[in-house]
Amino acid sequence: MGVAAGVASRSAAASVTAFRTSLADVPVEDLDDRERIDLLTELERLKGAVAAAQARATDAFRRSHEKAAPQDAARSVGSQVALARRESPTLGDRFVGMARALVHEMPATMAALTDGDIGERHAVEVVRETATLTREDRTEVDRRLAGVLPRLGPRAAGRAARRVAAELDAASVVRRMEAAAASRRVSVRPAPDGMAWLTVLAPLRDAVGAYAAVRARAQLVVGGGCDDEAPDGRGLGAVMADTATRLLAGLAVGQVQPVEVHLVMTDRALLGTGDPAASVDTPARIPGHGSVPAPVARRWVRDAGDASVWLRRLYTSPDGRDLVAMDARRRLFTGLLRRMVVLRDDVCATPWCDSPVVHADHVHPARNGGPTSLANAAGLCARCNLVKEAPGWQVVVVRGSPHELEVRTPTGHLHRSLSPPLLGWGSNPPPDDESVLERHLAALLDAA
Structure with missing residues (x-):
């Protein structure tokens, strides 16, 4: 009975596969x-x-x-x-x-x-x-x-x-x-073109009341009725957005947002220095949110005004694809290692999850002798970190650079996930041939 069921299941999957592939041969050009x-x-x-x-x-x-x-x-x-x-x-x-x-x-x-x-x-x-x-x-x-x-x-x-x-x-x-x-809450998620959606999930009457108050303030600004703020060419929607984000952050008009944003970009794109063969327009990346055009990133840094702008050197593999080390002058080693994992993995390393990284976890468990190293680390959401401990699940590191994991489910299915290039998918680095320098830097980091 078990063998017959297995043959039937394979036959069912094979039949569906054959039908799916046949769709590519539908003669759409010959139809009216x-x-x-x-x-x-x-x-x-x-x-x-x-x-x-x-x-x-x-x-x-x-x-x-x-x-x-x-x-x-x-x-x-x-x-x-x-x-x-x-x-x-x-x-x-x-x-x-x-x-x-x-x-x-x-x-x-x-x-x-x-x-x-x-x-x-x-x-x-x-x-x-x-x-x-x-x-x-x-x-x-x-x-x-x-x-x-x-x-x-x-x-x-x-x-x-x-x-x-x-x-x-x-x-x-x-x-x-x-x-x-x-369950009311505030959340943020990336939007196209360097924007983000800031969502407030609240009871209907409270949300409508807040919207009405922001809109009333924006109408005064656009109409020139506010002494402390001018429209400066902005429309009603833009003033509403500026007013809402400013009030939520507790800022005065014109005050810079004092928040740490991990903006990853090349020295060439930021300062015009470094490899003269590299492009000054290489996009930057915000881990967990995606790419930002280089001119926009430079403007963010320039417009920070009197706010503190911290620069931290990131040491990459020779092809620029992978992060292998970074300055540790503002963090203890543990904090730095976790930050490196987040910068490397961007989002949860489980295939297709895309949730923010919450846990920097040992791939080979520490209880079984797994080292606390960048190569043995994976950035995971809380859910995926817990589920991999369930019976039948197994996660292993396939290779260290680029960092690749293989997830085996209780049914024996295998799925692989690859950490993105340091500047994000689509940056198209050269082939990833591991060099002597890269191995040396990784060994120094693991031994620290």
Whole structure:
């Protein structure tokens, strides 16, 4: 039975692989426009059917794992599913929960997804809006929406599910809103073009009130009604953004933000010195946020005014790809080593996680004799640092420069992650032939 099941599973995966590769041979140039639209329609329906198949496979995997290792099931399953779907562990957990709800509690939504009448986003919205309901109430929401889901967009489907949920169990919806208020927070994430989104998640009335106050102040500035601040050519939106960030930072008008930003750039790009063959326009990088054009980085340094600007030399491999040492004059060795790990790995070293680095952890555990060295370190988020300790997980260093990890999951699947070039992906360094100098510097650092 076990051999037959293994052959069947390989056959299923091989069949899907063959179908996927066949899509590249679809003769789109030979079709007329009507046929192309028909093809787009069917491919979109296929996405829903694929999501349904993934949900069934995910739930079967969850149930199997819970029988084998119930104490570690939730975290380990979510992380393995995330690796398979090439997304973050948080999204992996979300898909595991959605799969469970679809397979066991929402047959009509699952049928619509299987038939391609709705997409994965529809299912995500409906499952999320019914998360606090009992199994019976969730099934009732599913029954009521069965006939209308294919007519709705994802957001409309979520609103419809929320309305029925509030009707069936108003108390659970109130508890959910109270829990949401307790989770209020401020977060920041990178945006394109050297910008960032600063998000304040707060109760609706408080957020609307704060927005109205910032807007009123900005309207006064733009209208020339403020003696302490001029618009200086800024529009209403720009003044609102400047006002909000200034007030949150507790700064006076015109005061420089006194915060440490790890801006990594070449000496040539910053000062015009160094290798004359190097470009003065090599982009800088902020670990965890991405690249910044060299002129913008220079302007940030120049506009710092009277604020302190600290320069720290980073010693790289001869090709400039990898960080091998850095000045330690402002930090103890432990703090410096952790900073090097963050600078090297940029974000969590688990493939496709992309969460900020929280833990600088031993790849080969210290309890088993693993050294506290840059080569044996990995920058990980808290979730990935914990899950790798679960039974069946193994992480090893494949090579030291560039730093490459291999992650083995309990199912035996292998995934590799590579630390980015020091200046970020796309900086296109030469081939990484390890030199005598690089090995010497790395050995000195490990021996320190």
